[in-house]
Amino acid sequence: MELTTPDDTRALGRTLAPLLRAGDLIVLVGPLGAGKTQLAQGIGAGLGVRGAITSPTFVISRVHPPDPTRGGRLPLVHVDAYRLGGVAEVDDLDLDADVDSAVTVVEWGAGLVEQLTDGYLEIRLDRDDETEVRTATLVPHGGDWASRLTELGALSGK
Template sequence: MANGLTYQRTTSTPEATKQLASTLAPYLHPGDVVVLDGDLGAGKTQFVQGVAAALGVRTPVTSPTFNILLEYGEGRIPVYHYDLYRLDDRFQLEDIDYYSAIDGDGDGVAFVEWAEKFPEDMPYDYLELTVTVEAEGARRIVAHSYGARSRQLLCVWANDSKSRLGKCQL
């Protein structure tokens, strides 16, 4: 994880994870990409739920595992929630309009789960959030920036006192 900033926070409940996510929402701009890593059930979709709610999305946000892509357009900016878990080949990414959402020129923010399946198709600039399950159900969220825009995004998010992110070395 070279060439970027890394911050972390541990949350103790799903509501706390959503609250942390809500503190990121004010800083998101169209074209931003957030990659979510973590095991099944780690809380990736809960994080997206928190951001989407803070952006004004009223539609229930669910896991896109079986849909591959779910779009939420009624908030401050559109939310594109991708789940690449069920894809087998990188050429399937074209069928879901993946590249237009992650090229930095999109009209909304893209959240991508399981992007590590296609490392050669990762965007140049993205904020990576790794969610791991800790003792007694707590979630450790590690945020790392890749690229100038995501570095700026992580800086302002970490400086928001409500996020309570702590700098860490990995």
């Protein structure tokens, strides 16, 4: 799926949010500047969470509780695993304590967080350096992700 503006990237997140439920793990993959944080912002907006969604690079993880005034229904755990050295450091974050009750979105999490759940959604973001157009590819891994993405039709690339 082509995302021509940062707002398109956020809109993808808002579109995915209604499909999300407690226990979901989203792993965002892509180079610097591909739009991972913008996608997390869209997911947070769609979930109606409290607080601005910013990159948690230096704090590693932020929990955004649902905001009832925004129709919030689930907390969002937003993680930036860029500075983590391996699975042991992810284990130290104790993310599995939150994973059952929240939607967990992990930037730079490939190879580090997949063991937290039986199934997860990988979203690969790429950016053309000349046009700055982004491409999103949604890849279901286990669970019922494939059927949920089918509900979205074009978003799943089908």
